[in-house]
Amino acid sequence: MEKLLEVKGLKTHFFTSGGVVKAVDGISYDVAPGETVAVVGESGCGKSVGAMSILRLIPDPPGKNMGGEILFQGRDLLELSDAEMRDIRGRDIGMIFQEPMTSLNPVLSIGRQLTETVEHHLKVSRKQAMERAIELLGLVGISEPERRLKQYPHHLSGGMRQRVMIAMSLACEPKLIIADEPTTALDVTIQAQILELMKNLTRELGVAMIIITHNLGVVARYADRVNVMYAGRIVESGTAEEIYHNPKHPYTLALLRSVPRMDQPRGAKLEPVDGQPPDLTKLDGGCAFRPRCRFATESCAQAQPVLEEVAPAHISACFEKDRVGLTAGVTA
Amino acid sequence: MLQYVLKRLLLMIPTILGAAFIIFFILRVVPGDVCELKLGGDGGHYDPVQVEICQKNLGIDRPVYEQFGKFVVGIFTFDYGNSMDTGKPVTHEIGLRFQLSLQIAIMATLVTIIIAIPLGTISAVYQNSWIDYIVRTVSIAGIALPSFWLGILLLLFLLNFSDWMWGIRWSPPLIYKPIWEDPYHNVSQLIWPAVATGYRYSAVATRMTRSSMLEVLREDYVRTARAKGLLEKLIINRHALKNALLPVVTVIGIEFAFLMGGLVVTEQVFNLNGLGQLLVHSVTGKDYTMTQAIVMIIVLVFVFTNFMVDILYAWLDPRIRYS
Numbered sequence: 255m256e257k258l259l260e261v262k263g264l265k266t267h268f269f270t271s272g273g274v275v276k277a278v279d280g281i282s283y284d285v286a287p288g289e290t291v292a293v294v295g296e297s298g299c300g301k302s303v304g305a306m307s308i309l310r311l312i313p314d315p316p317g318k319n320m321g322g323e324i325l326f327q328g329r330d331l332l333e334l335s336d337a338e339m340r341d342i343r344g345r346d347i348g349m350i351f352q353e354p355m356t357s358l359n360p361v362l363s364i365g366r367q368l369t370e371t372v373e374h375h376l377k378v379s380r381k382q383a384m385e386r387a388i389e390l391l392g393l394v395g396i397s398e399p400e401r402r403l404k405q406y407p408h409h410l411s412g413g414m415r416q417r418v419m420i421a422m423s424l425a426c427e428p429k430l431i432i433a434d435e436p437t438t439a440l441d442v443t444i445q446a447q448i449l450e451l452m453k454n455l456t457r458e459l460g461v462a463m464i465i466i467t468h469n470l471g472v473v474a475r476y477a478d479r480v481n482v483m484y485a486g487r488i489v490e491s492g493t494a495e496e497i498y499h500n501p502k503h504p505y506t507l508a509l510l511r512s513v514p515r516m517d518q519p520r521g522a523k524l525e526p527v528d529g530q531p532p533d534l535t536k537l538d539g540g541c542a543f544r545p546r547c548r549f550a551t552e553s554c555a556q557a558q559p560v561l562e563e564v565a566p567a568h569i570s571a572c573f574e575k576d577r578v579g580l581t582a583g584v585t586a
Numbered sequence: 587m588l589q590y591v592l593k594r595l596l597l598m599i600p601t602i603l604g605a606a607f608i609i610f611f612i613l614r615v616v617p618g619d620v621c622e623l624k625l626g627g628d629g630g631h632y633d634p635v636q637v638e639i640c641q642k643n644l645g646i647d648r649p650v651y652e653q654f655g656k657f658v659v660g661i662f663t664f665d666y667g668n669s670m671d672t673g674k675p676v677t678h679e680i681g682l683r684f685q686l687s688l689q690i691a692i693m694a695t696l697v698t699i700i701i702a703i704p705l706g707t708i709s710a711v712y713q714n715s716w717i718d719y720i721v722r723t724v725s726i727a728g729i730a731l732p733s734f735w736l737g738i739l740l741l742l743f744l745l746n747f748s749d750w751m752w753g754i755r756w757s758p759p760l761i762y763k764p765i766w767e768d769p770y771h772n773v774s775q776l777i778w779p780a781v782a783t784g785y786r787y788s789a790v791a792t793r794m795t796r797s798s799m800l801e802v803l804r805e806d807y808v809r810t811a812r813a814k815g816l817l818e819k820l821i822i823n824r825h826a827l828k829n830a831l832l833p834v835v836t837v838i839g840i841e842f843a844f845l846m847g848g849l850v851v852t853e854q855v856f857n858l859n860g861l862g863q864l865l866v867h868s869v870t871g872k873d874y875t876m877t878q879a880i881v882m883i884i885v886l887v888f889v890f891t892n893f894m895v896d897i898l899y900a901w902l903d904p905r906i907r908y909s
């Protein structure tokens with residue numbers, strides 16, 4: 255199938271006084287049209303930086319692209335001029351951020367914030383943009399859209415604001431939506447509603463989605479494929495099914511053990527991932543996960559494991575991947 | 587919104603009363619009065635009988651609370667009494683100078699706004715570029731230079747420049763004419779003190795705009811605006827500036843009120859009969875009614891400016907408007 259997005263060897267580093275932070279250090283993955291790809295990993299592993307690098311929204315300085323390609327519909331986004339990039343942002347690729355409380359402008363009305371994208375990209379009149387805004391609010395399940403348009407973000411609850419963000423990202427019928435932890439800041443019940451809404455809308459409208467999360471439960475239900483990130487790299491990638499039932503990287507395994515699962519007995523013990531995430535300025539030539547890994551051997555310090563196929567469409571970067579498994583892990 | 591405005595208006599009353607109280611009693615803490623000063627010779631000797639008559643005429647022999655009551659009633663009925671020095675109603679004397687001071691304050695504030703908001707914004711948008719360094723240097727200089735000194739420099743420059751350009755030495759007119767009588771004359775006189783003081787105040791406001799803007803540019807909603815693909819110009823003007831202006835409005839408001847009575851030396855340099863000069867004279871002459879009236883008018887301007895700032899705030903920020 256023709257790919258919508260191909261990320262190849264993308265590197266984004268931050269040059270800070272404390273050293274070079276290799277926040278994203280050579281990640282590669284594809285997104286097919288209409289597909290939902292989840293990116294999971296601990297806080298600080300580079301999920302947001304990886305996603306925002308696609309839209310070139312990383313502040314420079316201190317951030318800098320250090321190589322790679324981002325092919326969107328065959329065009330390398332890293333080669334585009336600023337003006338060409340602006341045409342893609344908000345029109346072909348929409349973005350939803352984590353914090354609905356701060357991601358909307360407090361002094362502009364909901365209507366203004368919805369219409370400006372439409373007016374800018376589709377070059378329609380204010381009136382047509384308003385009609386589109388009303389349609390969009392209806393689409394994301396907001397009642398009385400005409401009244402809402404005149405309101406300001408502080409009038410809305412967190413869940414409502416996130417619905418507005420979703421409406422905004424869909425405004426110009428994009429091909430891809432990047433959602434950076436869209437539900438982390440919301441109540442559990444609202445989380446489910448928002449995720450359901452996003453799933454339905456992307457299916458209906460045929461929009462592809464990259465959804466960033468640290469909730470593996472989300473992954474299982476809503477994603478087609480999963481990229482597991484650790485210390486700026488993808489360490490495992492496969493279908494949601496495979497990752498969930500047949501993890502082949504010790505980190506993925508540890509992540510799975512740390513969350514409750516439907517398919518485990520109720521009393522099963524939850525184990526948080528031991529140890530601290532590594533300092534991204536001080537990575538050596540070996541596997542970054544080895545200090546926390548219970549499968550680690552001598553060779554893990556010698557070289558970085560590369561991604562290798564463990565099953566069809568399932569890759570893992572671990573020297574010991576054959577020993578890793580949901581049952582094997584318990585005794586290892 | 588209407589409720590908000592009414593609330594603000596009502597809040598003005600206790601502020602004014604409190605200020606009146608403080609002004610009135612602080613003035614009377616200083617020993618001596620206008621009669622002793624007027625009738626006393628060089629050695630400070632005076633005839634007690636004469637002084638008593640003088641005090642009776644001016645009403646300062648009455649109990650303090652009675653004088654205070656009269657003063658407070660006067661504030662709201664706009665009757666500030668007669669000057670203890672000249673005997674004429676103080677409002678007459680103040681009226682002329684109020685016009686002049688108000689005009690300078692407005693012009694200086696305009697100068698401030700015209701300089702501060704664009705420069706502060708550019709400086710923040712191009713943080714750490716050469717533009718930013720120039721703006722920051724210029725505004726540090728503005729804070730360091732007293733405006734009367736800048737005024738002197740301006741006058742000297744005008745004299746020499748006109749001499750060099752046209753062979754005649756030109757300096758701003760010395761006599762004040764209201765703007766509706768002779769706008770050209772009026773503006774060519776008052777623009778220079780307005781620039782001299784406006785530059786200094788703009789320095790503070792520029793720095794404020796810059797730091798406020800820098801903060802806003804890091805906000806999530808600015809990132810959202812970028813992710814929508816909007817033009818940078820629109821992001822700055824529509825998304826960032828309105829948020830960044832909130833603290834700047836306060837600073838400019840406070841400055842405006844200060845300009846009304848605080849320009850004593852600058853007025854001297856430009857030979858202007860403004861409120862500042864009158865205030866200093868009335869204080870040294872122990873002309874209580876005059877001092878009280880001027881300070882009270884400055885207070886009223888302050889309170890009114892604050893009110894306007896609050897209204898502007900509500901206009902800029904819907905969170906205030908709808909609470």
Ligand SMILES: Nc1ncnc2c1ncn2[C@@H]1O[C@H](COP(=O)(O)OP(=O)(O)OP(=O)(O)O)[C@@H](O)[C@H]1O
Nearest residue numbers: 268275277296297298299300301302303304316534
């Ligand atoms: N502007 C910046 N300057 C310096 N370092 C940065 C900057 N932005 C991000 N980083 C660093 O890049 C790394 C990855 O950050 P990122 O925000 O992508 O993490 P994340 O995986 O999204 O985490 P979270 O789950 O907390 O959102 C972190 O170590 C962070 O400190």
Ligand SMILES: [Mg+2]
Nearest residue numbers: 301302303434
């Ligand atoms: Mg993040």
